[in-house]
Amino acid sequence: MILVGQYDSPVTRRVAVALHHYGIGFTRDTRSIFTDAAEVGRISPLTRIPALVLDDGEVLIDSAAILDFLDELAGDRALCPASGPTRRQVLQMTALAQGTLEKAAAVVYERHFHKPDQQSQAWLTRCLAQTRAGLDELTRRLAAPYACGSALSHADVMITTLIWYMQDRMDECLSPADHAPLIALARHCETLPAFRAAAISDFEKMPR
Ligand SMILES: N[C@@H](CCC(=O)N[C@@H](CS)C(=O)NCC(=O)O)C(=O)O
Structure with missing residues (x-):
């Protein structure tokens, strides 16, 4: 593959x-x-x-x-469990994290492809608010020790890769205080072997 x-x-x-x-x-x-x-x-x-x-x-x-x-x-x-309430929870948390990423990426792309005077401030304001709302809701729904309870799931992976993106690309929505549990979860997941094996190299970053 x-x-x-x-x-x-x-x-x-x-x-x-x-x-x-x-x-x-x-x-x-x-x-x-x-x-x-x-x-x-x-x-x-x-x-x-x-x-x-x-x-x-x-x-x-x-x-x-x-x-x-x-x-x-x-x-x-x-x-992700094959069925049952935890499956639903994993899929919903993952969708929330992925949706948050899509709104953050919309901000990054708007700023990348348009000069400042061509950017839509209304669109940026909307996407930034949606990104912030996504992070707030993820924090509110977060279980422990992992996003959906006792087991690592796709939700933890999506949250962890999202947090890296927020920290690297646009730190104006991620609050070290308000989103501390998300940041702590990501920090823990980054120490796990599968995450370390998929570490980001310097060459693979979007041109700025
Ligand atoms: N829903 C898709 C989203 C894929 C996506 O938007 N990927 C971005 C990179 S994070 C991309 O390829 N962007 C380039 C573009 O849309 O032109 C997925 O989960 O795979």
């Missing part, structure tokens, strides 16, 4: 963490969606990452759909 995408993409990194956690071997294609967009677009039709190229050449896109496939391979070790 080949995982396409750089690890500064939280959704790409969450797939990498799951692959390492499950012990599934893979290689990487670290070409950039920005500087190598045409090449990435030949693999991933929307020129988005992650994409997972299977050994027979089939290409899977979208982190949730990719993880659905990997969870099937992982069976009982999947980072």
Whole structure:
């Protein structure tokens, strides 16, 4: 399998963490969606990452759909229960964290692609408020020791990769005081082997 995408993409990194956690071997294609967009677009039709190229050449896109496939391979070790209330909780917490990322990324892209005088302040204000609301709600719903209780799940992985993104790209929404439990969870998860194996190298960062 080949995982396409750089690890500064939280959704790409969450797939990498799951692959390492499950012990599934893979290689990487670290070409950039920005500087190598045409090449990435030949693999991933929307020129988005992650994409997972299977050994027979089939290409899977979208982190949730990719993880659905990997969870099937992982069976009982999947980072999401197969059924029941905890499954719902894991999927909802993961969706909340991923939705928060989408709003934060919208701010990052607006600032990256538009000069300051071309940026929509109304859009930025809206996205920043939605990002902040996402972080607040994640904090409110957070269980212990992991996001959804006693076991590590996809929610912890998404929260951890999201927190890295917030700290690296736009620290104006993440509050060390208000979101301390989220930050502490991410700090703990970053020490786990699967997260360390998917550490972000300096070369794989979006051009500024
Ligand atoms: N829902 C998708 C989102 C994928 C996504 O937006 N990836 C970003 C990187 S974090 C990307 O490829 N952005 C480039 C673009 O949209 O042009 C997933 O979970 O895989």
